[in-house]
Amino acid sequence: MQFTEPNGDRGRCTGFLYDNATVATAGHCVHTDHPDPDLDGWNTNYTITPPFMNSAYGTPQMREGCGVTAQWSVNGWAEDGNSDFDYAALQLNCRLSVGYFGMITQPGSYDGRWFSIYGYPTIKRPLYSMWWHHERVSDTKPHTVEYAIDTSPGQSGAPVFQPLGHAYSAIAIHTTGSARVGGHNSGAKITPPRLENFASWRTPTP
Missing domain, CATH: 2.40.10.10 (Trypsin-like serine proteases)
Structure with missing residues (x-):
């Protein structure tokens, strides 16, 4: 977009x-x-x-x-x-008519579970190519989840999801990348509200 x-x-x-x-x-x-x-x-x-x-x-x-x-x-x-x-x-x-994601929420923690992000970095070539990475969630907070999934500028807004068979449901929306060594990226968690x-x-x- x-x-x-x-x-x-x-x-x-x-x-x-x-x-x-x-x-x-x-x-x-x-x-x-x-x-x-x-x-x-x-x-x-x-x-x-x-x-x-x-x-x-x-x-x-x-x-x-x-x-x-x-x-x-x-x-x-x-x-x-x-x-x-x-x-x-x-x-x-x-x-x-290209298909679409679901969204899910749960009251418990996502810590330790593997999730993926697929998105369109602005710095990668060829232009408009989709890149992805998966890693474990490290910290589940009331409004966000943190993870070491690798991302780049342009991937904000991508779904944080775990494929379940042929169903794809987001548990968060990627929002923030950390350039700090050892820092964690994060996303806005899908909650009931x-x-x-x-x-x-x-x-x-x-």
């Missing part, structure tokens, strides 16, 4: 469909948090494009992109800039 930030720069993130016309992503991919009021605000001019792999050449080929008709986040992010609440959703102006928010943001069926 590509968009224009309030300062006019073009940004890129990852997101994932949770129905055929609604994308979950990180809050900062939708609303830019900045101490300067002129640079703080909602992003605009979205293009949501699902790449696919051309098996003949092994290079990403781009499908036609969708625009965005509505965007949502929560006050904890859009008003307060609290990274614990760094999650959002986008309603598309088209419906995509957040599950309700995502359900309310779902694109209505025509």
Whole structure:
């Protein structure tokens, strides 16, 4: 997904469909948090494009992109800039037949369990290629999960998930990378209230 930030720069993130016309992503991919009021605000001019792999050449080929008709986040992010609440959703102006993720929540800890992140780093080549890594969750907190899954800029908004047969369900949304040695990346955990928010943001069926 590509968009224009309030300062006019073009940004890129990852997101994932949770129905055929609604994308979950990180809050900062939708609303830019900045101490300067002129640079703080909602992003605009979205293009949501699902790449696919051309098996003949092994290079990403781009499908036609969708625009965005509505965007949502929560006050904890859009008003307060609290990274614990760094999650959002986008309603598309088209419906995509590429499949979509579920979302799950549980009251207990995810510590020690293996999860994966697949996303689209801006620094990798070929451009728009999908990269992935998997690792164990190291710390489950009330609003976030921490892990040593390797990520790069552009992968914010990717699902943190554990494949279960043919079902793919996110337990968190990747939001934060740590450049500190020994540091852990983290994501906004799917909780029951957040599950309700995502359900309310779902694109209505025509």
